[in-house]
Amino acid sequence: MESRNVRLDRLEKGGLQVEGLELTVGDIEREELWDEPAGPYHLPGIKDLRRWDHLLLGRYDSSYEPTRDVCDLCTFGPCDLTDGKKSACGLDISGQTARMNLLTTVMGAAAHLSHAREIVEHVIEKFGPDVEIDMGSKNDVEAPMVRVIAGTIPETVGDLLPVVEYCEEEMNHLTSATSTMQEGSPLEFDSKSLHAGMMDNLALEIADIAQISAFDMPRGDEDAPLAEIGMGTMDPEKPVVLAIGHNVAPGTSIIDYMVENGLEEEVEVGAVCCNAHDMTRINPHVNVVGALSKQVKYIRTGAPDVVVIDEQCIRADVLEECRKVGARLVACSGQAVHELQDVSDRDPGDIVEMMVDGEDGVFLPEIEKVGEVAIETARSVYEDRLGRKAIPEVDELQGIIDSCTECGRCDRACPEFLPITDAMVDGMEENGGDWSGLEELWDRCVGCTRCDEVCPVMDPMSVQETASEHRWKTERNVVRTGRGPINDTEIRNVGAPIVLGEIPGVVAFVGCDNYPDGGRSVAEVIRDLAERNYIVLTSGCSAMTAGDHTFEDGQTVYEMFDGRFDKGCVSNVGSCVANAHIVDAALKIANLFANVPLRDNFEEVSDYVLHRIGAVGVCWGVYHQKALAIANGAKRWGIPVVQGPHGVKFRRQELGRPDLDERWVVNDANRDYEEVQIEPAPEHLGYSAESIEEMAVMAVKLCMRPNDTRQGRMIKLTNYIDLYRKYFDEYPSDLARFVRHEKEVPLTEREEVMEVLEDRGWEPRETPNPTMLREEDRLI
Amino acid sequence: MAFEDIPVDIGAVYEGQRIRKGDYRVELGGKKAPGAELVRARGADEVEDGRVEVIGPDIGDMEEGGTYPYGVYIEMAGEDLDRDLESVVERRHHEFTNYIDGAMHLNQRDAIWIRIDDEAFEKGMNSLEIVGRALIELFKLEMDYIENMQVTFYTDEAEAENLVERAREIYEERDARARDLHEEDVDNFYGCNLCQSFAPDHVCAITPDRISLCGSITWFDARAAARVDPDGPYFPIPKGENVDEEHGEWTGVNEAVEERSGGVHDRIWLHTVFDNIHTSCGCFEALAFYMPEVDGVGIVDRDYSGDTPYGVSFSTLAGQAGGGKQVDGILGIAVEYLRSPKFLEADGGMERVVWMPEHIKERISDAIPGELVDKIVTEETTIDVAELREELESRGHPVSERWFEVTDELVERAVDYIRSTGGKVKPAEAAEELGIDRDQFMELVKELKKRKILA
């Protein structure tokens, strides 16, 4: 009768008077109405979830890949850790590597957490603490992670502050643990890395629900509008303001000023990186220049009159790059000040004047003033700027290319080993002056400028840029704007098709664009998976990459596929912080389908996710520490992550051991928690693939879960086999491990496969109700 | 391999493929040409296994980019086959056609719409014979009770029209038979535990009068599936004894649910929103929810995103119901269940339904008794429970006769009671004390407020 009880309370909120007597019927806070039982982990500290981490890391080995043989973090050192030697403080290479992974995770998580605090504070400052948290009518569970970790239902943005404080406290403990002579065990460092990852994910959720609520961003928009993306979206003949970074606050100020003064036609406003996502979530007319790799490339075209930076993913030499083209820099966050003069107390008009008079940048943490300053400065200076750029003119290019000494330094410096020298050589007049190689590099180049640093005669990156000028000048594709949360209703809609085997899994393409070989192949894998009926999600720079490539009919994946959370759809959740919605979708499934209580119940929720929800994160172009933090969080929640080859530089993968049966034993909740053997699913928790093909095969393989229904397993295996064949040109040798029942073998090859399996002594297996927990650890 | 001589690939991976305008060689059926799919069970000697016939132009003869009629007539034979399996087999035609790389099948029955893409055509898929062979192969692989199968395609306009007409008659016949088959007429119900994958305590009981709550599995489907795959997710439930006719309680269902839910549930009433109600997993299409203020039942489905008169949206309501729990007053259902003659029989059936979204009302209008149609309120009139009550009263909805009235005598007793407690009133205790139920107590509180006795 709980529901009716709740009903009464809701209706009768407020005290009742009976002739002076106060009645206590009703007047119950929302939180007290939350009849969900609470689990044991309220605001868990480092020590509280160790058991879960140890369970996870007992199944998945930490595979350490040290990037340094020495530790030089304290003055005992540097200490040589090779050949099993310990450091002066007693740590061995595993401990040190695990510690560095923790430190890296902490860096990433801190960036997100600081961002979360800034957004929350900004919202409170601007609108007061009572801005209601509202994820739209299709979302009842507004903040799944906050519910799980902080055991509370936040009603207002102000309610998020204590959760931010909790994260900050934990982050401080975690940072402390990286200092010398604290933790000594690699396993415990790993557990702490997962804890830091969880803090990161929580910070993402806080930041995104705060900004969605305050700035009226799409709330689970299943048909979010398309925004233009590309270096050709803005008209460089107009005043141009470019925002760089991750914190949308200055962006809102720019949009507000533009809209309030009716300048949409006169001024071009665009952004790179996550800021672009968040600004288009507020106003889809903002231009998305592109992912991180476009930052310097775009500045060098000379188009921006004013560059506004806030925090994260801002190049350290942004001021220098701005100076090259005379663009004025406005820094808005204490995170990245660049020695600029603080002008907070000046009038916007004065600041504009300063910059028109030649000041090349200002520090302006007074967010409200940013819009006026940026736009008015751009309007005042743009005419002088026209024609200025930091890349060669087309007519000088041949001479520059011909000056290449073929020394090969650029190739060696390039993080992607792009064949720059070959392209230069082909481009030389004496060899026919074919610039197509340079043009092709343009697509694959991640914009790091490392070649520029080493080349004795030119800036090879700028040479590529001029060589492909005719392309990027008109480059205009589309990206779906960030939709925000996955709706409860969408999650319910996919329940039946998942169990009936129509949807093989959920694959989320997240993170940066440090692609080993350009982004085109990422868009191709997305298309392939959507055509195979996977639910495909995108976020951050990956979401932009997905929209930045077109296929045969000139369409991007966002035009080819709908933006719902459904089979064969591709939807962009939004910026980096919107990644929270991907994890949140998994938590909602647990809550909506099995009524797993979220409240303070981390272990049980994650156990559910790990064993049941066929979701995988792919971070093909991983570069930033934030990507590691997000990934480590996802892993702790039970969602495996596949990274690109650069991922090994984070020094640790979490690899399963399919060869060891004893690792794959769970308790069967339907059979008195008796131990049962399962297949290695998901096989790994953190994995780096060397090639995009391997990534695709691994991603679909990691969608398998021990709870898969037969139909579900069948469709998963069908795709696994098919992709394996497509890319490796052979049959997967581990198929027998994943077949529990004859009906799980794809229909068209059942006979042949079963013959082979039976020859190898294959036996059918039951599908358990799997958990790594004991009965007494669970609420349900 | 069984599909060796077929020029294109066959497999479940192609199911999601779409063939866009401009990419297809020919289009069959759809809105512009007649089309239908029909499966019939025949005697063994009436079906020549593997035979494919094309009556009318074949793909190769068709004009590029053209639209042609498409009748697919599939005849099958097998010892264990019967009429009731026809529709089950027929439904898979959609999926299996889609298994063919370069073929897209949309919709079902007489609305089917097929496209064959250019690439497949170039690879040699220039005849429906190939499609037919692939279909036969797939059907026989998946359903081993099919021993012989033959397929006839009609692309000739008149012949196709003919098939469409015949198919429509048969659809109607089948639908009528399904409509006329009830719980009393069968020995076995069926259970489905697919959803245990996500909701470990949930078991769906499927009867001729109760489709699975995801709306995907009818009693016929479950029976067919249980027959081919006896250790699969669908299982027969010998219905046992009908121990409580009013609520639809069967001993067989109780036992099966107890066994399959690991003992979490042991008593299920099939046709009510109260007490021992059927559990809900998470993928129910709609909810039936009890509103004590009007003593009636509301219906809301996933596609309705606004608030209900319950004060909350589908999502919020659903959040209380799912997860394989028995939640008194909120029941996950398939929209089709609204058509069942046993729909919430224990609670008064459709007569107890007071509110539903307009689009559902339209969809099931034929299942609402004529005199009730105008009495059921939708969001277009109100989503406010007080207004709903007034509306029901003025429309003379049958639930209004059940309403509890607050008499002066009751008001007096209530005030005395509240005084005696010193102000700390617990609804359950108060209701008991006053000899009414909790919902009635709530009514009473409201009345007290109205009369300004309570602030």
Next chain:
Amino acid sequence: MTQAHSPGNVRVKPGADLNGAMLGKLLNRPGTLFLVGSQWKELPDGVLEPLVDGGDVILTGSANPPVEKVARMGVSEACHLLCSEGSLGGEYGQVVFVGIPHHIATGMLSKLKHYSDATAISLDRGFQPDANLAFPNLSREDWEEELGEAVERRSA
């Protein structure tokens, strides 16, 4: 492909750079495992087969060269097993990286350096300081020449 990007690492066992003649000799050692990765096509035609002849081959990534393999698995998986006694660990005295993308190879070579007793050889064109033996940064021509020489040495 070329130069090492982890110049921070000390070379634990300093020694001569790898060259073709040395490589030819080393490859004749029994107990050699080749990890052949998705960039195997960078090798000049016809070189891979004689190079791996006589050793065991694990194909990684999406490599599909015309050589006999004992298994296909991710390079991360293979190296992890090589560091684990009782699986691949201890079975091979020598592991040779061929056509594995440079960065992931660096990570794996570092892993082997710290956690396995096997000698690791990189045939990467770029220097790999974490391998026991690796070519110095070579131009394509020089690299092809060294590989050619190794093949010649083997058959001699």
